[in-house]
Structure formats: structure tokens, C-alpha cells
Amino acid sequence: MSYSSSAGGSQYPDGSGYSYSLAGTVYTDGTEYTQASDFSQGGYYNPTPGTCVLPCEFVGLERCDVTFNYDETEAWIEHIIVNHLQDRLPSKAACWYCDAYLFDAKAPQVRDRRLNFHNRMEHIREHIMSEGKTANDIRPDFHMADHLRHHRLISEATYNHIRRWREGSLRPEDMRHVYPHNYVPPERRVQQERSNRLLIDHSKEERQRKKEKKGRSRG
Numbered sequence: 114m115s116y117s118s119s120a121g122g123s124q125y126p127d128g129s130g131y132s133y134s135l136a137g138t139v140y141t142d143g144t145e146y147t148q149a150s151d152f153s154q155g156g157y158y159n160p161t162p163g164t165c166v167l168p169c170e171f172v173g174l175e176r177c178d179v180t181f182n183y184d185e186t187e188a189w190i191e192h193i194i195v196n197h198l199q200d201r202l203p204s205k206a207a208c209w210y211c212d213a214y215l216f217d218a219k220a221p222q223v224r225d226r227r228l229n230f231h232n233r234m235e236h237i238r239e240h241i242m243s244e245g246k247t248a249n250d251i252r253p254d255f256h257m258a259d260h261l262r263h264h265r266l267i268s269e270a271t272y273n274h275i276r277r278w279r280e281g282s283l284r285p286e287d288m289r290h291v292y293p294h295n296y297v298p299p300e301r302r303v304q305q306e307r308s309n310r311l312l313i314d315h316s317k318e319e320r321q322r323k324k325e326k327k328g329r330s331r332g
Contacts, residue, residue, distance in 0.1 A: 167180060167241060169192060170209075170251075172251070189238075198266065208236055
């Protein structure tokens, strides 16, 4: 189901002057988002409408089946902001698909919730366009879940369902693409363990050196 190019009014006027290619919380100054007209990564170049679908964030929360074509980015974002968030944007939010970024509206280079949310959605769109991600790959965003619960934008039952994901009470096959927010990728864990071992070895060497020095001074 494709949504029209106009998603209705918002408290934020069009042409607000924000550049949505600005850096998010951990983006570098060189980070820029490509437009649909010149996107060429991952084998997608000017895809036919309908081949790259932008799903609603609430497909797994309120079973919203509204989808958008790749070139309806603004309508896609506005649909979520207006129809579901009711213009109550979160201060923090995570990517649906990766753990690389945390989008924080309080970051010095952002300081605006709408800009922060736009950055997040453009980042998510890149996953869909370049990697072929779909609604089936969406993982829970616990920052968003807490925000939705606080503003009573989702039911307590829905919130508890999201919490069960975090607590690991679902079947393994249901948890395949779901990780808690503090999840550490295996390769990063190995790197941390290696660093800890180096620190321990260095401490042992230092203690041994002091012990030998003390023994020589007594002799």
C-alpha cells in the first residue's frame, strides 16, 4: 500500500531551513545522504517505484501496513511523525537495523528533535536502499519504546511485548534479529578482552619488577 506524497500537517513548517544531511550524534562532518535520483550504492540506481519499500515504523507496534516508495521519503517520515507520534518526537532513538549509531537530539551538532529524527530516518532509508532491508529485519528501539510509553502512544501490552524481547522470553527464532541496546558485537568483545589481558599482563610484569628490585636491595 503506497502512501500519497502529502502526509498531512505538522507543527513544523516546510522549508524550516534544516539541512538533513547534517551529522547525527556520531556522524562525521563529511556524512551526507544521497538523494533517490542519484543513489547508486548496493546495486540500486533509480529503482522502479515499489521495488524499494519504506515501511512504517509502527508495522510491528500497531500493525500499520502503510508503505512508501523509495522516492516518498518526506511523506514516509511525516506519516510517522504526524499519524503515530502526534508530533511528539523522541529525544533519543536508535537505528532499526544496526548498533552503529545512537541519534541524540541533545548532541551539540543537532540540538533539535526534528532534525535528529530526520537524520535517523535517512540513515534507516540507506539500509533499505543499499542492503535491501525490510520490515522483517526491524529490531526493537528501546529508547523509542520508552518514549512511546511515556506519552501513552502505545498500549501497556505493546510495551510489555517489547520488554519481553529485551528479557529474552521469546523463542530463539523470534530473537534472531533482536538485541538489547547495550549489545556488544562479538568482534568488539574479543577486542575488549584482548585489551584487558594486556593490562593484566602489564600489571603482573610491574609487580614482578618491583619484587625483583626489592629483593636486590635487600641483598
